[in-house]
Amino acid sequence: MAEPKGPTSFAIPLPNPAAALALAGDAESSTLHQLEALTGASLVLRGLDLVIQAPPSQMERAAALVELLRPLWQEGQAITQVDVRVALQALDTGRSAEHQQMGRQVLARSQSGKLLRPRTLRQQSYVEAMEHHDLTIALGPAGTGKTFLAAVQAVRMLTERKVERLVLTRPAVEAGERLGFLPGDLQQKVDPYLRPLYDALHALLGAERTGALLEKGVIEVAPLAYMRGRTLADAFVILDEAQNTTTAQMRMVLTRLGEHSRMVVTGDPTQVDLPYGVKSGLQEAAQVLQGVEGVAICELTAADVVRHPLVQRLVEAYADRDATKLAPAVKRQFGSPCSEPEP
Template sequence: MVASSTIQLPSVESALALAGYQEENLKVLARQTGATVVLRGQDLLISGTEKQIERCSDLVRALGDLWTRGKAVSTVDILTAQHALNTDRTEELQALREDVLVRTRRGEEIRAKTFRQRQYIQAIRSHDLTFCIGPAGTGKTFLAAMLAVQALLSNQFERLILTRPAVEAGERLGFLPGDLQQKINPYLRPLYDALYELIDPEKIPSLMERGVIEVAPLAYMRGRTLNNAFVILDEAQNTTPAQMKMVLTRLGFRSRMVVTGDVTQTDLPSNQASGLAVAQRILQNVDGIAFCHLTQADVVRHPLVQRIVAAYETYEKNA
């Protein structure tokens, strides 16, 4: 028997926040609960079986601390809330939303969007060496950079070092125009983007000149000891085993290191083992090292990115 229920939303802003761009969130709510969900003004109309209506209503209410404040609800927010309801983790969901990592220069709050992202953040906070492995769009580099800049600005560390191997899509630095900084900038752009969220772009050159922030290709880490520094190694799947061992053994006193990558997206020659995959096998049981794994369910970019990642995962499993 088809029934219906109405949830009255407190404002136009809350209705827009819940519905999402082109009412994408209403489609997600419908897919996840089986109910029919329609927004008419500030009235959310839910129809279906009693169980479907109950499930959808509970999910909408679980998102209430976002949409009641006009905070945009994302697909990931919906899926995380549903997971919390299904596994009786609503208290943990509340803690996840209350744990604000930082506020950007524009005043936006940065926080974990999923339980696995929160576990990743907690691992970084409590371990000197953390590995995070997962597909594009899961926030691996962004979250690490947010925590790193926050730690730098609060004087927990003297330096922030951002590095990644300059091996992508068959390109090499020598074929790019310009001096060293101009050559490496395309490879390090994602790291810069994270810096710009928290630090005035005009101040970054000065911090780099003084060595407070260092952005460099991995090859420039050889022979150094990185004391009192927060180090992020990005795109670690493109390191060789020797490069990975080299950078891990640079870790100095009062330092912290985060290594991020996606073992399914290596740009190394087909006969070359990935340093990230080798390190995972060798170090996964070493005390004091954390390994975090994010999946396509943790993708926090455009909803289409999540579906693209899922489609590729399915294809590769069946290939």
């Protein structure tokens, strides 16, 4: 029997008004309008029912996409263009089951009440790597959540008393500028370089609690140079902006790891601010430590950018430019626990 060609109607009941508001979005970014543009179906809110009208083939696609977003709208969480894009990609590549499992994985709740989850499948692999490996190296462009997810995992382990303290460090290398002498004590001098880590901690713990833990020494912030000679035991260590470490600095900090500790090293190999001719310790470590037991090497890509959608396009544009001019500095397929074969 031939499939009916006219539009059909299907209603998805919503649990509460918050779910309806999450699907509606705001005036500038209506989630329903995005879904309509991507599926060709008509989506209308009628009370606490989401009514989908479309021919059967488009109906199935629209309903499946709404279901993939259920973990967000069911909790009344805002749905972004990134969330819609990632869900659609999972649907089109036959990875809906993996996406649904990812949506059920809540890592923490921010101070503003937002549920924090991995938002792409590679981010989920990154989180799992941090849970099961003593050393995780994460490479990827800006906006892929490398630093924020490391901070989330660090706070989780501190809260669960799996570690006794957090140690945050990064090389004090300026991004193409020379700021000159910075006034104040050590903490005040290094603070500008570690602002992204502070922002993540404030989102998770609040500024007041973060400040209290800093005063007690439970959270320690120090420039990379101050790591030499130390043994970091019972700690979660985050080395951020590691593309700006030299080979000697990277080797030094990796060997600081003590008993019952974890370390996460994050960086973007395309944004090295070292002097010309100085090799990045991050790039070398990703090559040397490949296959070492207890080490996970994760690569996030432009597809994992979770900032403004324009950031993804910017990253892709520069990557295309670099691909035509330069040979890749790091082999891209690591074959590590974090690697995700492209669909």
